[in-house]
Amino acid sequence: TSRFAQFKLVLLGESAVGKSSIVHRFVKNTFDELRESTIGAAFLTQTITIPETDTTIKFEIWDTAGQERYKSLAPMYYRNANAALCVYDITSRVSFNRAQDWIKELRKQAPEGIVIALVGNKSDLSDNREVELSEVEEYVEQYNSEATGGGSTIIIAECSAKTGDGVLEVFNRIGRALPVE
Ligand code: GDP
Ligand code: MG
Numbered sequence: 001t002s003r004f005a006q007f008k009l010v011l012l013g014e015s016a017v018g019k020s021s022i023v024h025r026f027v028k029n030t031f032d033e034l035r036e037s038t039i040g041a042a043f044l045t046q047t048i049t050i051p052e053t054d055t056t057i058k059f060e061i062w063d064t065a066g067q068e069r070y071k072s073l074a075p076m077y078y079r080n081a082n083a084a085l086c087v088y089d090i091t092s093r094v095s096f097n098r099a100q101d102w103i104k105e106l107r108k109q110a111p112e113g114i115v116i117a118l119v120g121n122k123s124d125l126s127d128n129r130e131v132e133l134s135e136v137e138e139y140v141e142q143y144n145s146e147a148t149g150g151g152s153t154i155i156i157a158e159c160s161a162k163t164g165d166g167v168l169e170v171f172n173r174i175g176r177a178l179p180v181e
Pocket of ligand 2: 019037064065
């Protein structure tokens with residue numbers, strides 16, 4: 001028998017890393033070079049199916065604005081989230097540091113058992129890469145070993161909202177990590 005589940009997902013990360021572009025690629029399969037920056041937050045939904053378990057998952061997606069002046073709004077969105085995408089831009093070390101700050105905050109303030117994905121976007125710009133996947137793996141390994149209590153493992157992924165490479169896979173992996181009864 002098929003199953004249906006609905007989950008709240010929030011995107012966090014520095015401004016211009018491509019959060020909105022990832023969401024639009026996932027929801028509409030489109031990409032704009034000149035996406036207008038998000039004001040406050042945007043809400044979209046998309047449904048995926050997981051064939052192995054015959055499960056349909058509806059994501060309720062909150063795409064937040066990365067600017068500092070909106071930072072205080074973030075808890076409103078992650079407080080009751082089931083999953084969080086912490087996005088950085090692989091060509092920006094600063095944005096990777098910022099994504100780590102979000103993970104720290106989530107581990108302190110978000111619901112226990114939240115599924116966290118650390119996602120490096122703009123993989124099409126790998127000629128200008130500043131963040132290696134190996135150091136992301138090292139960071140997560142280190143983080144998991146230090147985490148106390150029932151913190152869930154962090155999913156690591158790279159994608160390109162521009163080419164679409166790896167985007168659906170991120171959401172599929174999150175869908176598989178979420179508890180469906
Ligand atoms: P947000 O502020 O995190 O929501 O970032 P946006 O989605 O608004 O994207 C910021 C800029 O990065 C825009 O000019 C996008 O066209 C560009 N961008 C987003 N994703 C990618 C990507 O995967 N590759 C490249 N080359 N550019 C991207
Ligand atoms: Mg945005």
